[in-house]
Amino acid sequence: MFLTQTVPRQREILEVFLRNGWDYMRRLLTGGKADEPQLPTPAVLKNILVDLGPVYVKLGQLLSTRPDLLNAAYIEELSTLQDEVPPVPWSEIEIILRKELKRPLAETFKTVNPIPVAAGSIAQTHRATLADGREVALKVQRPGIDLTIAQDIALIQGIADLVARTEFGQTYEIKSIAEEFTKALEAELDFTREAGFTDQLRRNLSKSRWFDPTQIVVAEINWELTTEKLLVMEWLDGVPFLSADLDNDPNVKDPALKRKEITTLLFRVFFQQLYIDGFFHADPHPGNLFYLKDSRVALLDCGMVGRLDPRTQQILTEMLLAIVDLDAQRCAQLTLQLSDSAQPVILSRLENDYDRMLRKYHNVSLTQINFSQIIYEVLQVARNNKIRLPSNMGLYAKTLANLEGVARTFNPDLNFFDEVKPLITDLFRRQLLGDNPVRSLLRTALDIKSLSLQSPRQIELLLDRVTSETLQWNLSLRGLDGVRRTMDDAANRLSFSILVGSLIMGAAIISTRAQTTQLSFLSTTLFAVASLLGLWLIVSTLRSGRLR
Structure with missing residues (x-):
């Protein structure tokens, strides 16, 4: 079915x-029944993506940033995906350059090395x-990568x-993820975007109260030569x-101390990028x-x-x-x-999870805790409770995981909590007082003054409304509409019953004392009306099904 509509x-x-033995996708693509998703093992999935080519390697790299969708085994395997493709011959690259x-x-250019460095x-x-x-x-x-990507994007969307027709696809909004x-x-495909991101990151890191900005370098962009298909930036000489071989570096006197300083x-x-700037490099692999x-x-x-808004930054700091x-x-x-999901959540179950x-970490030393692993477990708990978190949470977790992994490999003596403790303390201080404590104190004093001036007037208005009986309360209680309709029906029937009884009693009194033809006619009319109303009341009660 699916194959007949498109290309080879x-x-x-x-x-x-x-x-690679993925029968689920075979059934899905050929129109067979495949209600429950059956992912291949992490290693097989990685092999499939590599076999499918560069675009699907990129898809795997994106999925490695979504621990809210995949468990830790898949995230770990997909995180190892790298773009391992043969270079394009210089003759083809030269054509692009000249265009x-x-x-x-x-x-x-004075010289251009035809052999690529990456x-x-x-x-x-x-x-x-x-x-x-x-x-x-x-x-x-x-060359031609834009056409290849356009074709593969169409396939991925298909x-x-x-x-998306399966329960899995609807639960995790697969179409939104594909989009x-x-x-x-x-x-x-637009290198001017990457150039803009690079400039913004360099500006953000050019000042800091946590580190010496001269010790961190982000390449400068040559905007005069940069286009959508060509990015020209400062060459950075390093490894x-x-x-890095710090033990044999003549500029390093104490390699262990230098490793500590670098981590x-x-x-x-990265903590400044995540929790202060809200704009961060999301791929800090080695x-x-x-x-x-x-x-x-x-x-x-x-x-x-990745980007984090101030509200999310505050929540993550508290987390x-x-x-x-x-x-x-x-x-x-x-x-x-x-x-960002509207689905109901059982809070007690979430807390228990x-x-x-x-x-597991109650009796574990802080130095032995892998913090990024805990972040992944937090997202896993959310996924198990069908709580859909924003996609930038995956980038956030991936960034922390890559950062901690590289830092531990570079400096085996790393103590994560010793590194972040002063930063967390400063973050909470910033949330309480802001960057300018005096300004925050003055703003708070003005708010208190405004509240103190307005409160007596507000209380006076409230008391005035209470004493004059003009205070109105607007309450909305869900689930009471049925009760209200039932009570209305019962009140109506009771009213009709009282009316019928009154008519019968009135007719009986008139009938016993009727001495003229007019009184006899009135008595008969009242009996007739009472009988009709009584009959209607009986029929309506029987039809309602609420006789018992």
Whole structure:
């Protein structure tokens, strides 16, 4: 059914599913019954995505940021996905360069190294020297990748439409996730967006009260040469973070102390991004963290970023403290505050789940706790209770997990809570007093003054309304409409019963004392009316079914 509507690419996808033994997708794509989703094992799913090509590797990388959808085993396996694709020949890259540059290639660059320093699914990077002698990195989009992505996006949306018909697809809003992925993928094709993110991150990190801004580097963008398909930025000379050999670095006197300083710097840099700026580098894996030759640390590749609004930042800050205190009740309350789902939640069950999860850490030293693992478990509890959290929570958790993982590998003696304790303390102080305590104190004093001036008048108005009986209360109680209608019906029947009885008694009194023809006629008329009303009352009661 699905295969007859599109292109050979879909047959290729089906062959990959069959080759790796994913029968659920085979039934789904061929129109068979597949109500309950049956994911392959994490390793098989990773192999499927790799076989399907670069676009689906990107899909796997996105899914690795969604612990609210997948459990820890899948997240861990998909987090290892990297863009491992052969580089495009220089002759094809040169064509793209000449199309994107405003001036001839020879006038713009003194030299361009035809051998790429990195090759990914979307682009590859070359080292070059500008005509004025500055060293730059050229990130050039792969030829034809936009057409390939457009085809695969159409396929992903088609599969999402099929999965959306299942209960799983409706519960987790698979179509929304597919739309989110396609937008993220389309955004990666526009390098001017990444350039803008890079500039914003560099501006945010250029000042701080937690760390020395001169020790962290974000590459400068050459906007004169940057286009949608070409990103030109400052060349940073260094090595990937975990490849740094501090023991043999002549600039480092104490390698252990230097490792401690660098991990402290990293935590402070990312905590500022997460909890103060609300704009963060969402992919701090080892390849995107560089140790430069001058002993500074650089952040590379700002293609994936996350955003947190002030309310979410405050909730997540409180969540940190609740986790440290192993407070299950507070964790449950904060999770509901984060939720963007309208589905009802059993609070007692949610609290019990958090209590069981946190109880494992009651007798564990803080130095032995893997904090990012707890964050993943928090999202897992929310998923088990069908609480849908915003998608940026996945990026938030992934960023913390990558950061902690890299820091522990780089510095095995890392104590996570010693690193973040002063930061959490300062965050709460900022929430209570703001950046300017004097201004916050004056604003609070003005609010108290306004309240003290307005309160007597408000109380006077309230008392005046109470004493003059003009105070109105508007109450809305759900579930009482049926009771109200039943009481109205009963009151109506009672009124008719009293009326019928009165007519019969009046007719009887007149009948016993009737001495004229007119009185006899009136008595007969009253009996007739009473009989008709009584008969109607009996019939309506029987039809209502409420005789008993």
